[in-house]
Every structure is written in structure tokens, then in C-alpha cells.
Amino acid sequence: MKNTIRIQRAVKNITQAQLAEAIGVSRQTINTIESGKYVPSTVLALKMAKVFEKSVEELFELEEGE
């Protein structure tokens, strides 16, 4: 699954640590999600979407055959 979190963070100009605090997870959780190492829960996806004022689909996209 692809994600555009790094881009959205750049748009809002916030750090991984700030995003982590905003949604109540550790900074490493943001880092590993952002770098595609694992897939977040739907709760985290919804929280991120809220922070960035975007839809979940704008933040996360399924890849071919996924």
C-alpha cells in the first residue's frame, strides 16, 4: 500500500514527532508507516485523514493486485 503522508506533512509543515503527538502514537510508528514498513489500523488512518483534512483514500492507496 502506498501513502502520501510525507507529502501531507510537508504541506502542513509538521514533523513526524508532531504528527505522532497529534494522533497519539509514537514517532517510530509514524516513521515506519510513512516508509511503508507496515499498514496502520483504520483508526490511525482516520485520525491522520482528520489532521490533514484529507480523505483516507487521498492518504492511502492500494497497489496493483493488493
Add this chain to the structure above:
Amino acid sequence: MKNTIRIQRAVKNITQAQLAEAIGVSRQTINTIESGKYVPSTVLALKMAKVFEKSVEELFELEEGE
């Protein structure tokens, strides 16, 4: 987190087993998600949204303080 999966299934008139097969999980996974026992991954949420032709936000909603 609340979800409207049962309703969407009714709209599309498909069973838990059919939904499970459509997105490649076990029927019990659908059942437990539907009854709110746990939160699915974002991949599953996106797949369900695709099946139901709805946004993730229309299927899953954060609750107060979540």
C-alpha cells in the same frame, strides 16, 4: 470505532461469506469487524470501501474521544 458494514451488505445484498471472499479474508474476520470486536487494517478498509463503492469514512467512523 463504529462501522456501517452490516448496512452496506444489506444494500448490496451480500453475505458475510461473500464479502470475506471478495476481499480475501475469513468469514470470521468479517463477523468480528462487523460486530466491532476489533479494528481492521487500512488495507481491509480500503478493500471494503471499493466493494461497496463508498469512502472509508462512510464505512468507518471514529467515536467521541477516539
Add this chain to the structure above:
DNA sequence: ATTAAATGTAAACTTTATTTTACATTTTAT
């Protein structure tokens, strides 16, 4: 060039999602 802030990474650990199997209960069709 140095320092501070931000990011990347990794290992060990805890928690939660998901599977499998199996059976009980409810709903739907005949």
C-alpha cells in the same frame, strides 16, 4: 564548521489483528 533538530533504523517486547476449526443459534426458504 558546529550545533540542534529531524529522520532512519533496529532489537526486544507487548498488544492487537487475523486465521483456523468447530459448534451453537438464528433466519430464510420450502
Add this chain to the structure above:
DNA sequence: ATAAAATGTAAAATAAAGTTTACATTTAAT
């Protein structure tokens, strides 16, 4: 009323998410 299909539930197991601590590397500011 009976049978079949659908749903609820539960326990044990495995996979994956998320935390914590700690340190290395990169980027930004002075």
C-alpha cells in the same frame, strides 16, 4: 415443520501492528 443458509461465538494459534529505548545519519540553522 423441516432443512438449509447465514450468523454468532469461542479457543488456540500465528502474523502483524505498535511501543520503548537507544543510537546513527541526515538536514537545517547559526
